[in-house]
Amino acid sequence: MDMAENNGKRKAPASKKQKGGTSAAHDSEAMEVELPEWSRGERLSKFKNFQKELYLEKISKVPRNKLGVAERFTMISDFQYYGLVKCFQRLGWEAALTYNNNNKSEVYTDEIVEWMSTLEKKDGKNPPFTTKLIGYVGNKKVALSFEAMDKIVKFDTGAVNPQREYEYLSAEKIFGKGDDWLTMLRELFQVDDIREDMKLYKKDLKPLPKLLTCILNWNVIPRAGDKEKIRNYEIRVLYALITGRPTISFKHLVLLNVWESREDYDRKRIPHIRLLTRVLMDAKAIPAGAKPYKMRQTPFCIDKTDVGDWDFRKGRSRCVLIDMKSGRREIFERDDITEGSDEDDNEDEEEQEQGENAMVERPLQRQHVLLPSTPNPLGYGRWSAGEKALWQRISKECETNRLWREEQERLAAEERKLAAEEREKQAKEREEQSQWRIEQARLAAERSSTQTQHHLPTLDAEVILEPPPGSQ
Numbered sequence: 001m002d003m004a005e006n007n008g009k010r011k012a013p014a015s016k017k018q019k020g021g022t023s024a025a026h027d028s029e030a031m032e033v034e035l036p037e038w039s040r041g042e043r044l045s046k047f048k049n050f051q052k053e054l055y056l057e058k059i060s061k062v063p064r065n066k067l068g069v070a071e072r073f074t075m076i077s078d079f080q081y082y083g084l085v086k087c088f089q090r091l092g093w094e095a096a097l098t099y100n101n102n103n104k105s106e107v108y109t110d111e112i113v114e115w116m117s118t119l120e121k122k123d124g125k126n127p128p129f130t131t132k133l134i135g136y137v138g139n140k141k142v143a144l145s146f147e148a149m150d151k152i153v154k155f156d157t158g159a160v161n162p163q164r165e166y167e168y169l170s171a172e173k174i175f176g177k178g179d180d181w182l183t184m185l186r187e188l189f190q191v192d193d194i195r196e197d198m199k200l201y202k203k204d205l206k207p208l209p210k211l212l213t214c215i216l217n218w219n220v221i222p223r224a225g226d227k228e229k230i231r232n233y234e235i236r237v238l239y240a241l242i243t244g245r246p247t248i249s250f251k252h253l254v255l256l257n258v259w260e261s262r263e264d265y266d267r268k269r270i271p272h273i274r275l276l277t278r279v280l281m282d283a284k285a286i287p288a289g290a291k292p293y294k295m296r297q298t299p300f301c302i303d304k305t306d307v308g309d310w311d312f313r314k315g316r317s318r319c320v321l322i323d324m325k326s327g328r329r330e331i332f333e334r335d336d337i338t339e340g341s342d343e344d345d346n347e348d349e350e351e352q353e354q355g356e357n358a359m360v361e362r363p364l365q366r367q368h369v370l371l372p373s374t375p376n377p378l379g380y381g382r383w384s385a386g387e388k389a390l391w392q393r394i395s396k397e398c399e400t401n402r403l404w405r406e407e408q409e410r411l412a413a414e415e416r417k418l419a420a421e422e423r424e425k426q427a428k429e430r431e432e433q434s435q436w437r438i439e440q441a442r443l444a445a446e447r448s449s450t451q452t453q454h455h456l457p458t459l460d461a462e463v464i465l466e467p468p469p470g471s472q
Contacts, residue, residue, distance in 0.1 A: 068273030069222035
């Protein structure tokens with residue numbers, strides 16, 4: 001849309017409901033208003049008389065069917081042994097992993113946009129408990145609050161280990177850097193040089209924080225855009241999931257996310273779109289005949305993680321999470337150990353004898369290693385869902401085996417190189433010792449020769465020898 005006019009005015013973007021109204025000329029006159037410039041770093045609340053128009057202008061270039069970031073259902077059983085589930089349990093956020101509006105794919109994006117464009121924040125007497133984000137869909141008033149979310153699902157079940165009260169920090173404290181910035185970076189990243197001004201990349205995260213970002217950007221701090229970079233405002237929430245500090249309330253975080261997505265010039269996507277759909281439905285704010293958008297339910301599970309990015313290895317007593325791209329790994333002790341077979345017991349004893357990395361270095365089961373992982377075979381489009389799932393599982397296994405073999409070959413090459421360097425070093429040391437002994441022998445011979453010449457007469461000198469005592 002061309003926002004510039006010859007008279008210096010910008011035309012405010014029309015909402016979906018305004019499009020298709022009376023006449024185009026009438027709408028053009030009605031919507032032709034002089035909008036102030038909204039620059040990066042400025043809050044939308046600053047523009048009291050133009051908030052709706054500026055918000056609609058901000059999101060106008062994003063297709064409506066891609067405007068919302070939809071929550072994903074996490075398969076708890078897939079990740080319960082790899083630290084991810086415990087991170088959410090630590091803060092009492094288990095419901096944040098699984099909420100997806102009862103598996104419904106319909107979202108009412110147009111109505112949510114109308115609500116967001118009219119949004120106001122009312123703190124009440126005891127914020128954030130009394131804080132409400134109030135907007136309108138038509139003439140219907142809808143409020144997002146702790147109370148509204150509690151009617152849908154219990155997001156905050158209490159921080160544990162140890163039991164602590166929730167800390168209701170300001171948006172600046174949660175999303176800003178703070179004095180403990182360097183401490184948080186050291187906890188989350190695994191690079192040689194940790195600095196406060198370092199660039200934050202997903203590839204530099206430790207395995208568990210990196211795995212957490214796969215669900216963080218959908219359900220916790222939803223955003224689109226470059227997923228290979230980590231935003232500053234994600235660090236403290238990621239740190240809280242890993243350490244349990246600070247004990248952030250998820251409901252409070254939802255309020256902050258929604259408000260910031262409206263107020264921040266750079267945040268154009270709408271977070272928690274399934275939850276907001278449910279809030280509007282509970283408030284009976286969806287008008288009759290409203291057309292929803294379909295946002296497919298994509299579960300977050302091991303089979304849906306990128307092929308070759310991760311390796312999940314489960315043993316009887318512990319499990320290993322391996323970042324295949326960086327080679328980093330984390331080991332998690334299982335807390336649900338039951339009595340196993342003799343084979344399992346022997347396996348654990350073998351692991352203890354060989355060290356904590358033994359389970360990681362044990363070869364994978366090599367099934368279907370000769371099957372290609374790509375491309376899909378002929379007729380793939382006519383396969384059933386079960387056949388496609390089986391093929392994808394086999395393909396992922398093949399790719400994982402290939403990456404494992406490459407990793408083992410690389411490690412073996414490094415070991416051979418180190419062994420050759422060690423042999424060369426030892427040979428050099430032996431040569432140096434031999435040269436040193438030769439030099440010491442030469443010096444000893446020189447000293448012996450010098451001493452002999454000092455005490456014995458030379459052939460050219462005339463020497464008078466005194467007779468031994470007592471001789472005539």
